[in-house]
Amino acid sequence: MFARSRRLISSGPPAPALRFDASSALGVRDPEALRRAVAGGLRSVAAELRVEALAGRMCPAQLDDGCVAIFALPEHVGSDLADELARRVRAQGYTLATPQRYALDASLLLSVARGQFDPRAHAPDKVEPRQAGLRESGAGSERARTALASVFQEIVEWGVRHRASDIHLNVHWSRAESEVRFTIAGRYVEPERFRRLPTRTLADMLAVAWMDIQGGNGVVFDPQVEQQGRLCRHVDGRPVVLRWASLAADQGPSVCLRLLERDSLASRHGLERLGYLPGQVAAMERAMCCEGGTIVFAGTVGSGKSTTLACLVSNIPPHRKIITIEDPVEYLIPGAIQNTVARDTGKQAGEGMYAAKLRALKRAAMNDVLLGEIRDPESGRAFVDLAGSGVSLYTTVHAPSAWLACERLASEAVGIPRDFLATPGILKLVVYQALLPRLCPHCAWPASRLLAGAPGLDGRQRDGAAWRPWLERLRRLYDCDPAALRIRNPQGCPRCRNRQVPELSGCDGRTVAAEYLEPELVPGFLEYVRRGTAAPDAGLLRRHGGRHGAQGAGDAAWRSAMDNAMRKAMDGQIDPREIEARFQSFEIREQLLSLREDTGLRVVA
Known part of the structure; x- marks a missing residue:
């Protein structure tokens, strides 16, 4: 291709070879920088020079003063091909501009080559x-x-x-x-x-x-x-x-x-590395130690459910046969036989997307099945078929809490019968998880800086008088010392500063905040599922959940995801403002907890 491209532009008589110093090219990172650099009109002359075939790598364009500059991808701006193009520009009677060459990214180069970049145009141009x-x-x-x-x-x-x-x-x-x-x-x-x-x-x-x-x-x-x-x-x-x-x-x-x-191995992620607490990991290990039943991971879009699910399944012993049905395969699970099943939006639900796979699975002699996501009646029927067959099933569902995951599965959108869900042995474990930004440990600020005035995550500036009662509320809710809390440093530090995406400065990845329930260990829960009641009463929670605080009770087996997130905030890992934005206003939560004590209302976080 390179040789053919050179022939396209080498038709004139040879000229002394002049090497261009690529370091002298003007690097342009965005349209605004290009507008400032050329400060006038810009017209592609590729057609006149008969070099349109080079549009994906470089393009000659005439400026307002009549001179021609060469706009090219950074890797081509100092190439032999660009030197040949410069020779062709001079041979056609044009004067090369100063600077002679500009290094652009592909999207900006394409807009120049197609005549879609006008440095002087800012008004919308409606496109039908x-x-x-x-x-x-x-x-x-x-x-x-x-x-x-x-x-x-x-x-x-x-x-x-x-x-x-x-x-x-x-x-x-x-x-x-x-x-x-x-x-x-x-x-x-x-x-x-x-x-x-x-x-x-x-x-x-x-x-x-x-x-x-x-x-x-x-x-x-x-x-x-x-x-x-x-x-x-x-x-x-x-x-x-x-x-x-x-x-x-x-x-x-x-x-x-x-x-x-596709080559990302699920085994690279450990449950503890994802942010799960030791007691939560122990609950998953208990659920996996026997055959049959289902482990369900719930969460909102983008909460990392599939990552955790694949990580969990990768820990299944190699003497067990694992088959996955996914849309599509997301992580490579060592030892698993993985299948992509593509949904077709042109078909109505129920036309049998899973039918052929399920028929084959019946004779596949597998022990464990990963069913990527339950989100419609067809995947709901697959859930019933597999969970009722006695294999160990692992799946995900979009739901706002562990308590409400069963409601989602039984909803009209999915349609799993309540009697089936409430059958002992069908649901072994239900886990809900959320992902929250983890603070950079090197530059996070003490929460006391809020008292000098700081913006909330909504961008609105608040003075210290507004933040003081906010911190006091955290003290009351979680028996925590506000002095131990930390907040994000928006400027970041050399270890975490992100110039490409400044909004991420001050963060060091994300961590899981999770909650779980073992349905058969919560007396009365399966009956609530059967009857369609979303959550047990306060008496049941007091017997099994205790006070909803972030301290005490070992690994917080029965605490909500919000309370477990606050536990991490007290360890300096999470900005409490992120917890409030992700789950619930602390003020509303305090009022609901007070109301629960008075009336027996269940608080779902």
Whole structure:
């Protein structure tokens, strides 16, 4: 390809070779920096020089003063190919600009090459949905697809290298520019590097990316239809699966890509490393020691349920046969026979997505089955089939607490019969988990700094007079010393400062806050499940849960996830403001606990 590209631009007479010093190229990181650098018009002359085939790597463009600059990817800005292009520019009678070359990322280079970057334009340029998609044909279309695929790959690589769990591509038809966002450590962030991506470029990029989709509904990307599928990419030599889910929103399609590293071994994660307390780990080990029954992990979207589930299953002894049914496979589990079952949004629930797999499983002589997620009637029927067959079953469900996981399973959305769930031996263990930012141990501030005035997580500034009763409430609720609490340092330190995503400075990853229940060890609980009552009464809780505080009672076997999070806050691991934002206002919690003591109301956290 390199040789062919050189022939494209080497038709003139040879000239003395002049090596360009790549270090003298002007590095441009975002559209605003490019606007400042060129300070005027910018017009691609690739067609005039007949070098359109180079659009994915470099592009010559004329400035307002008539001079031509070369815009290239950083790895190509000082290449022989760029030197040949500079010679071609001079041979065609153009004067090279000063600076002669600019190093751009793929998305910015593409907007220059396609004539979509105007340094003087800031007003929205409405893009109609019918205009989305590639408009070129023939060789031009192929070159455009290559360049757009490069932009998509760059976005994926950035997400993987910054440990994003999701990529969000939000098209806004009414704007000239659209959004590229990432979910990193639970934060929905928009890095400066991908801001102001032209709407047409993003829409066309999605159309190109969909061409590689597997198991998708629809031959082409349709902005006006919900679509799902998966595609594979490689980043730094590692395979990455992207689970595609698009929403046909009023403003334009919103595509969420869940990033799954296929060579990520579940055994790399220990339950203790994830943040589980010793008593919680012991409960899981008790549940796993005998055959039959189900272990259910509950949580909200992005709470790490699948990670914990895979970690747990990877601890099953090698003499047991493990089969997984997932949508898609997320972690490699040593010794497990893993299966991807793709849902098709074009089919109605109940058409038998699991039917063939379940028939095969009946004769597979397995001991343990991981059923990726229970979220619809079909997966609910698979749950009943497998749990009722006597195998050990491991699965996940979206629910706001361990107590309410059974309500979710019995809901109309899933449809598992209550009598089945309440049968002794079906539910061995129900675990609920949430993920909270873990403070950097090197720079976290003492909570007393709040008394000098500080913002809440909602961004609103509060003075010390507002924070003082807040800290006193924590003292009353949890018998804790506010002086032992710590809060996030938003500036961070050399160990944790994140220049790409400043919102993450002051944090050191995330940690689990969990709660669990062993249904058969809670007298009356299965009867509550059978009758459809969400939670037992206060008398039962007093006998088995004790006071809902963060101290005492060993490993907090019966405490809520919120109370266990506060235990970690008292150890300096979590900012209490994060706990309040994730679970419940401390003021409301204090009122509810007081009401519970008076009336017997169950508090579900």
